[in-house]
Amino acid sequence: MVDTDPNSDLRESSVSRRRFMAAAGATGAAMGIAGCTGGDDDDGTTTVQLSADADFEAIEDEIEAALYDAGLSEDIELEVLPGDFETDSRREDYQAALDANRGDPDIFMMDSGWTIPFILREQVLNLEEQLSDDVLSRIENEYLEASVDTATHPETGELFGVPFFPDYPVMQYRKDLVEEAGYDPEGENWATEPMSWEEWAEMVADVWDYHGGEDEYTYGFTTQAAAYEGLACCTFNETMSSFGGAFFGGRENLFERGDRPVTVTEEPVIETIRMMRAFMYGDEDEEAHPDFPQITNNDLVQYTEEDAREPFTNGNAIFHRNWPYSVVINGEDDAFGEDLGTMPLPYGVSPGDSQYDGLGGTQHALGGWHLTVNPNSQNLDAAIEVVEAFVDDDVMLTVFELNGNLPPVPEVVEAADPDELGPIGRYLDTLAVAGEHTIARPVTDVWPQQAAQVYQEVHDAYTQEKTPEEAMEDLQEQLETSDQD
Amino acid sequence: MATDRSNEGSNALRRLLQRPVNRMETLSEAAYAYILLIPAFILLAIVAFYPLIATFRMSLLADETAGADPFGEFVGIQNYIDVFTGDTRLTREFVDVGLSGSFPFLELGTPFLRQALFVTLAFAILSVIFETLIGFGQALVLDKEFRGRRWVRVAIILPWAIPVAIQGMLFYLIFQPTVGFGSDLMQWLGIFGSSPLASSRDGFIIVLVADIWKTAAFMALLILAGLQSVDRSLYDVARVSGASPWQRFKMITLPIVMPALLVAMLFRTLDAMRVYGVIDSTVGCSTVPSLTCLVVDGLFGGTRIYATAATVAFMTAVIIGLFVIVYLWRFRETEGGFA
Numbered sequence: 023m024v025d026t027d028p029n030s031d032l033r034e035s036s037v038s039r040r041r042f043m044a045a046a047g048a049t050g051a052a053m054g055i056a057g058c059t060g061g062d063d064d065d066g067t068t069t070v071q072l073s074a075d076a077d078f079e080a081i082e083d084e085i086e087a088a089l090y091d092a093g094l095s096e097d098i099e100l101e102v103l104p105g106d107f108e109t110d111s112r113r114e115d116y117q118a119a120l121d122a123n124r125g126d127p128d129i130f131m132m133d134s135g136w137t138i139p140f141i142l143r144e145q146v147l148n149l150e151e152q153l154s155d156d157v158l159s160r161i162e163n164e165y166l167e168a169s170v171d172t173a174t175h176p177e178t179g180e181l182f183g184v185p186f187f188p189d190y191p192v193m194q195y196r197k198d199l200v201e202e203a204g205y206d207p208e209g210e211n212w213a214t215e216p217m218s219w220e221e222w223a224e225m226v227a228d229v230w231d232y233h234g235g236e237d238e239y240t241y242g243f244t245t246q247a248a249a250y251e252g253l254a255c256c257t258f259n260e261t262m263s264s265f266g267g268a269f270f271g272g273r274e275n276l277f278e279r280g281d282r283p284v285t286v287t288e289e290p291v292i293e294t295i296r297m298m299r300a301f302m303y304g305d306e307d308e309e310a311h312p313d314f315p316q317i318t319n320n321d322l323v324q325y326t327e328e329d330a331r332e333p334f335t336n337g338n339a340i341f342h343r344n345w346p347y348s349v350v351i352n353g354e355d356d357a358f359g360e361d362l363g364t365m366p367l368p369y370g371v372s373p374g375d376s377q378y379d380g381l382g383g384t385q386h387a388l389g390g391w392h393l394t395v396n397p398n399s400q401n402l403d404a405a406i407e408v409v410e411a412f413v414d415d416d417v418m419l420t421v422f423e424l425n426g427n428l429p430p431v432p433e434v435v436e437a438a439d440p441d442e443l444g445p446i447g448r449y450l451d452t453l454a455v456a457g458e459h460t461i462a463r464p465v466t467d468v469w470p471q472q473a474a475q476v477y478q479e480v481h482d483a484y485t486q487e488k489t490p491e492e493a494m495e496d497l498q499e500q501l502e503t504s505d506q507d
Numbered sequence: 508m509a510t511d512r513s514n515e516g517s518n519a520l521r522r523l524l525q526r527p528v529n530r531m532e533t534l535s536e537a538a539y540a541y542i543l544l545i546p547a548f549i550l551l552a553i554v555a556f557y558p559l560i561a562t563f564r565m566s567l568l569a570d571e572t573a574g575a576d577p578f579g580e581f582v583g584i585q586n587y588i589d590v591f592t593g594d595t596r597l598t599r600e601f602v603d604v605g606l607s608g609s610f611p612f613l614e615l616g617t618p619f620l621r622q623a624l625f626v627t628l629a630f631a632i633l634s635v636i637f638e639t640l641i642g643f644g645q646a647l648v649l650d651k652e653f654r655g656r657r658w659v660r661v662a663i664i665l666p667w668a669i670p671v672a673i674q675g676m677l678f679y680l681i682f683q684p685t686v687g688f689g690s691d692l693m694q695w696l697g698i699f700g701s702s703p704l705a706s707s708r709d710g711f712i713i714v715l716v717a718d719i720w721k722t723a724a725f726m727a728l729l730i731l732a733g734l735q736s737v738d739r740s741l742y743d744v745a746r747v748s749g750a751s752p753w754q755r756f757k758m759i760t761l762p763i764v765m766p767a768l769l770v771a772m773l774f775r776t777l778d779a780m781r782v783y784g785v786i787d788s789t790v791g792c793s794t795v796p797s798l799t800c801l802v803v804d805g806l807f808g809g810t811r812i813y814a815t816a817a818t819v820a821f822m823t824a825v826i827i828g829l830f831v832i833v834y835l836w837r838f839r840e841t842e843g844g845f846a
Contacts, residue, residue, distance in 0.1 A: 043528075144574065468810045470810045475598055487706075503594060503595075503596070
């Protein structure tokens, strides 16, 4: 029976108020102290945590073996923690960890697009004093320079990250369809000789038309044009650069803000947008560039990498711009195998015709990832040793073979046996051309914000919400504001 | 001697401590209860007010995008001025309205649905109206006795059980051109343009529908609780007196349900003013920017503009506070309301 008289408890209560207070206070204090104690376990080896792509977790043992072969002490164990696949989420995770001064993970795999902000905020370890001279000089002399630039303090020139692998896109296409339409990619050296956008687009339109156009293949061409980082850093940046345009007046102004001009209202930038509008809307669009045919539709404005790859892999598109990871997928024997062709990205103007040095001609956005060390790590020496072991040819080749990630030292690829590399081994020639013609994004401490401004305005122009001129004038204003101190 | 003196000292201390403890033994039940609740009140005050005060303090400092320290010098209300005038590094405007020479004397600098304040207000008002109407309808159905009522109940409540990320993914995929049917259907009906996930107007509608789909169930549950407290005999009396169904609803159901309805609407409004998850997981903050989107953008956008983020966060809290005051003031007379 439940006693329903509310007063009965009080009458029968034998605990005095002071006793209750004392007991409650003591319990609280005891639990508080208990919560503060933790445990340490120590079994003689040091475990270094590396936060990286989830794919690396699957090949952790192979990487670890390669690192031991490269001279890493056997009492250091590598533990790969799978990071978020999406670069922005990964950046947020690392930012939260470093803002809170957390000691783990010991090593971060950071996108070359946002390593510099961490360097400028003094949140990653300065490697200049930590790495051995041999390793430092190898990075300085043999690594892809454009990659190293994005792992270096822009003002002091000190190294804060070791490039892990660079990434640059190529144009992929269905060689079988192109040949059926009467073209000769092998004879004309498509794999290494870039075409102009005009020449290329005419050809795509022709091949698409030959194969029944929209009714048979939804897209002649797919690329990434959604409002996301990839549009700002990469697809738009490289196309604009191939027309000789720039966000901030040329290559020399990429990494230091403040005094540089904003140059997004210049003709080459506008031309780029008008060409893309021609590709998506054809001559129905008044703002479309009259010299280019329609070769796709405006589904592109919602596409990121995987959205754009799927129609191509499923046989609904003829040409496709993407990173090497997708070459591995599309080049598999159960995908297109030998029917997959690659070529460098087309160019807008010849290299000499840009008003800025080093722009114009074929240009490939430079992506890629760096290894940086957590300055709060409890295993600093072991972490440095692991990072140094990654600066080894065989480790690079292991990662390339197993995961398709390009070695940061171009010569290492040349020395490798193409037959052992799987599908991507067939496309090394195109990758070599792409690697020689890369354009980095203008990474400063405010680039993440500027990138958003760029992709929003470019996207407004791509979706016909604004004319190219309106969008770029708005962007000019925003970039000028955000570039100031 | 020395021991005696220290004993005297500790006795004095004990007497000093005993006084309030003795007093405690003689307190009324209510007063004793309040004493026991003091630690909880202090904790609540810390949890509720400390973040607000800390946020306000941060909003008065300058942004430092480089260097080890995330905040710069004291700048007073400069951040608030910058947020209002659009002179910030945020990727979308908080509000961008200028004066113009002709009626209605205001003009929008950027489109309506690109301004976080308007997006949030429009979302809060529209979603609460639709959720209340639909939720009320659902609650009325659930309140009836019929065969299979249990299944209908499950069907209505199911969306509420779905996590926001899954809900967002559902709606994202429905309107993804190569996957879902939504894009084609809505274009065929002439409501959407060709790329709904990339358009602010279409995106806003998608977010609104996704939220209504999910949260109408929440309203239905709260309103149902109110409906079930209605004394059924009142309806019998009304029926005998010849009241029409509409009259029965207006004179009996609505007044009795009103307190529960208002609490439900208040909860939903507060929730809707903070909308973020459903936007982030469907069309993205760049297409449909809400106030919380701006805060997240400032905090996690990659460029360290924590002071600006704090400014927007504090302004969001103030706006939500204003809404609560309006509710409390408007409905202070309501029986069983919030007073």
